[in-house]
Amino acid sequence: MGNRVSRLVVGLIFSCTSVLVNTDIGNDSVLAKTIKQQKCDIYAYIIHQHPQGLKVRSGASPTYKIVGKIPTYETVQIIAILGKWVQITNASGGFKGRGWVYLPTLGVSARGYGTEGVDLYASSDRKSKKLGRVPANVNVKLLGCQGQWAQVEYQGIKGWLAREDQCGAALTSCS
Numbered sequence: 001m002g003n004r005v006s007r008l009v010v011g012l013i014f015s016c017t018s019v020l021v022n023t024d025i026g027n028d029s030v031l032a033k034t035i036k037q038q039k040c041d042i043y044a045y046i047i048h049q050h051p052q053g054l055k056v057r058s059g060a061s062p063t064y065k066i067v068g069k070i071p072t073y074e075t076v077q078i079i080a081i082l083g084k085w086v087q088i089t090n091a092s093g094g095f096k097g098r099g100w101v102y103l104p105t106l107g108v109s110a111r112g113y114g115t116e117g118v119d120l121y122a123s124s125d126r127k128s129k130k131l132g133r134v135p136a137n138v139n140v141k142l143l144g145c146q147g148q149w150a151q152v153e154y155q156g157i158k159g160w161l162a163r164e165d166q167c168g169a170a171l172t173s174c175s
Helices: 002-022 025-034
Strands: 038-046 054-057 066-070 075-082 085-089 099-102 106-110 118-121 130-134 139-146 149-154 157-161
Touching: 038 139, 038 149, 066 099, 075 139, 106 149, 130 149, 130 157, 139 157
Parallel strands: none
Antiparallel strands: 038 075, 038 106, 054 066, 054 099, 075 085, 085 099, 106 139, 118 130, 118 157, 139 149, 149 157
16 A cells, blocks of 8 residues: 555656646746846836736736836836836836836837947947847847846847947937
């Protein structure tokens, strides 16, 4: 009887481990423990297309209370990041105060108007390797931030844009 119970317990452990690995639940629980809020100081604009605007929440999750809304193309200042959520303030329209929005609802573009574009770096340091150039006034996918650096993706290349190379206004070239 004892041998049978042992095999049952071992089988149950392997089954649970398989479920965790194959459904990414294990990754999510590990990530939830290791993600730390980081400070940022960059500007971005709302790319979320919804007639009522982008929902701003009281915390970094869709389960938190909605504290306001921001219309599409308005500019916000990102002051912190926690996973795929960013804390914003200084919205140019609609929302006043601080709140949290989902990172993929925001965009940024490259400055460099009248030039051959701006450099994309391997890390948030101008001394790091240059991965390529982003043409002026081109929208890039915003992936994250660290201090005054924006982590972006352009044509499949993930890298970092320095503060002076970012444009957080949707309707201007920031020149």
